[in-house]
Amino acid sequence: MELSDPVAHFDADPDVWVPVPLGFPSERWPTPQAWAARAAADLAPFWRLDDLQRADLEHMALVIASSPTPLPGPVARFWHLPLEPGVSRVVHAYAEPFEPDWRERIEEWATDGYEGALFQRAEPRASEVFGTLVCTSALWPIPGEPGAAAAVLRVIGALDDMIVVIEVLDADLSVAARLLEPAVGLAESLRLGPAA
Incomplete structure (x- = not known):
């Protein structure tokens, strides 16, 4: 299912999230390189980066823009x-x-x-946008690495005629845990209707 702009959009906090095109060419960007250069140019002044640091940031943005999605069919991706x-x-x-019965x-x-x-937990919480959000966490064994596990965190809510999922995947459990609250904030930024 596509989350098209006339139907709904994320009004993500620009001080926290950078929207990343799902593929190229996109509506605004012909190549990953073009997007990465603009992202670095927009972000560099906030950190007063020198030319070398800005080049490193642009390279990081290019790696992110060029990376495949972990699961098929995402409707959006954001760089925290x-x-x-x-x-x-x-x-x-x-x-x-x-x-029909998914809300219940x-x-x-x-x-x-x-x-x-290896472990899973589901925690419902009140939401201004969804009524109820469910935050889930699970640990998955990493194939070929005995004793190692990756974290899968999901923030899930039902809105209008869709279920929306924000997913965090990370092999560093402490990093994944630090992303849970920002992911909740991202979910709460979903708005019905076109962007202004």
Whole structure:
């Protein structure tokens, strides 16, 4: 399902999130290089970067823009790059068509597909946008690395005729945990209708 601009959009905090095109050419950017150069140019003044640091930032942006998505079908992706020092990671948003009984079963639905996880938890919380959000966390064994696990965090809510999922994947459990609250904030920024 596509989250097209006339239907809904994320009004993400620009001091925390950088929207990243899902593919190239996109509506505004012909190549990943063009997007990365502009992103670095826009961000560099906030940190007073010198030319070498700006080149490093542009390279990081290019790597992010060129990276494949971990799961098929995302509707948006965002680079968590807060102006205040913090974690630099990419998160993805997904949307599924809404089924009639999903709102009543959202906590059950939120943990579906976690078979094989070493640990899982689902925590409902009140939401101004969704009514209820469910935050799930799970640890997945990493193939070929005995004792190692990756964190999968999801923030899930039902809105209008869709289920919206913000997903964080990271092998560093402490990093993933630090992204949970920003991911909740990103979910809460979803707005119905076109962007202004």
